[in-house]
Amino acid sequence: MGRQGATPAVRATAVGKRYGRGAPWILDGVDLELPAGALVRIAGPNGSGKSTLLKLVAGIEPPSRGRIEVAGRRAYVPERFPPALPFDAVGYLRHLGRIQGRSAASAAERADHWLERFGVADRTGTPLRRLSKGTCQKVAVAQALLADADVLVLDEAWTGLDQAARTVLDEAAAERAAGGALVLFVDHDPGRLAGATTAAYQVGGGALTVVGAPVECGPEELMVLQVDLAGEELPARLPGAPTVRRLREGRYLLRVPARHSDALLRRLPAGPPAAHVLDVRRAEVPAADPGTDPGAETAAETGPAGSAPAAAGSAPEGR
Numbered sequence: 118m119g120r121q122g123a124t125p126a127v128r129a130t131a132v133g134k135r136y137g138r139g140a141p142w143i144l145d146g147v148d149l150e151l152p153a154g155a156l157v158r159i160a161g162p163n164g165s166g167k168s169t170l171l172k173l174v175a176g177i178e179p180p181s182r183g184r185i186e187v188a189g190r191r192a193y194v195p196e197r198f199p200p201a202l203p204f205d206a207v208g209y210l211r212h213l214g215r216i217q218g219r220s221a222a223s224a225a226e227r228a229d230h231w232l233e234r235f236g237v238a239d240r241t242g243t244p245l246r247r248l249s250k251g252t253c254q255k256v257a258v259a260q261a262l263l264a265d266a267d268v269l270v271l272d273e274a275w276t277g278l279d280q281a282a283r284t285v286l287d288e289a290a291a292e293r294a295a296g297g298a299l300v301l302f303v304d305h306d307p308g309r310l311a312g313a314t315t316a317a318y319q320v321g322g323g324a325l326t327v328v329g330a331p332v333e334c335g336p337e338e339l340m341v342l343q344v345d346l347a348g349e350e351l352p353a354r355l356p357g358a359p360t361v362r363r364l365r366e367g368r369y370l371l372r373v374p375a376r377h378s379d380a381l382l383r384r385l386p387a388g389p390p391a392a393h394v395l396d397v398r399r400a401e402v403p404a405a406d407p408g409t410d411p412g413a414e415t416a417a418e419t420g421p422a423g424s425a426p427a428a429a430g431s432a433p434e435g436r
């Protein structure tokens with residue numbers, strides 16, 4: 118069901134779930150394989166088992182039978198975030214960053230980055246229990262995003278966010294997928310991430326069925342961008358993990374799949390460092406072919422930018 122040839126980020130084999138002996142089976146005989154870099158919607162009526170499936174993938178609940186394997190680190194935004202934690206927002210996020218193995222400085226930088234991006238930098242010292250529901254939800258989302266996880270699970274994470282924060286989360290989800298993570302989400306808005314979603318599944322009667330065809334990996338339409346950074350280096354991680362050619366100091370040629378070019382074009386001028394986009398054009402050549410790049414000048418190819426860390430092995434979650 119995943120893109121052909123891609124590494125499965127999640128594999129479920131004959132998975133069943135019920136909440137206790139004799140309870141009804143919520144999921145039954147579910148087989149699923151999802152590749153890294155996919156952005157996958159899970160749909161279905163209330164009570165059908167969407168959250169249950171997401172909890173199994175996030176490792177919050179074990180399957181009652183069958184097996185779930187997840188490659189790499191997971192992050193999860195639950196449907197309900199418990200705000201009664203004895204932290205303020207920044208303390209909580211820094212603490213999580215440290216648990217994830219970051220240095221104190223890096224944990225602080227990541228926490229500040231996401232609080233700022235969600236527009237709550239002015240409330241970082243407020244205890245979580247005194248934050249509004251929406252602000253608390255922003256913290257819930259930030260804790261999942263700062264992990265730079267390989268598998269990001271979003272269970273109605275947009276609910277309660279204001280429009281600006283929803284847009285930030287839309288962009289972050291698309292960026293994570295473009296950077297090589299698997300993003301799995303449930304949302305009541307059927308238009309959520311519609312342009313970026315690579316596959317959708319429907320839960321019902323214990324089973325999972327594909328809704329629409331997953332995006333196939335054929336020769337992919339590429340965009341070629343020429344950017345100038347006034348002598349600065351390109352940021353390390355960029356949406357779509359573009360292939361980079363350095364033309365001269367501060368001037369780069371980026372090639373990115375067309376489906377990621379909007380995210381890249383939003384990110385480049387935002388910086389830091391802010392890039393000036395000089396030229397955008399289509400290139401109908403495969404990314405792996407370095408010889409036919411229109412607009413390529415003599416310069417060394419520096420390899421992909423923004424690729425996610427390699428999956429850190431398999432984490433079986435059998436019962």
Ligand SMILES: Nc1ncnc2c1ncn2[C@@H]1O[C@H](COP(=O)(O)OP(=O)(O)OP(=O)(O)O)[C@@H](O)[C@H]1O
Nearest residue numbers: 136143161162163164165166167168169170196320
């Ligand atoms: N911890 C639990 N203990 C017992 N039953 C549970 C538990 N969690 C979920 N259920 C039951 O499992 C079924 C599926 O619930 P789930 O939350 O996965 O559905 P959902 O599709 O996400 O629903 P919604 O759209 O309303 O959020 C429901 O009947 C629910 O009552």
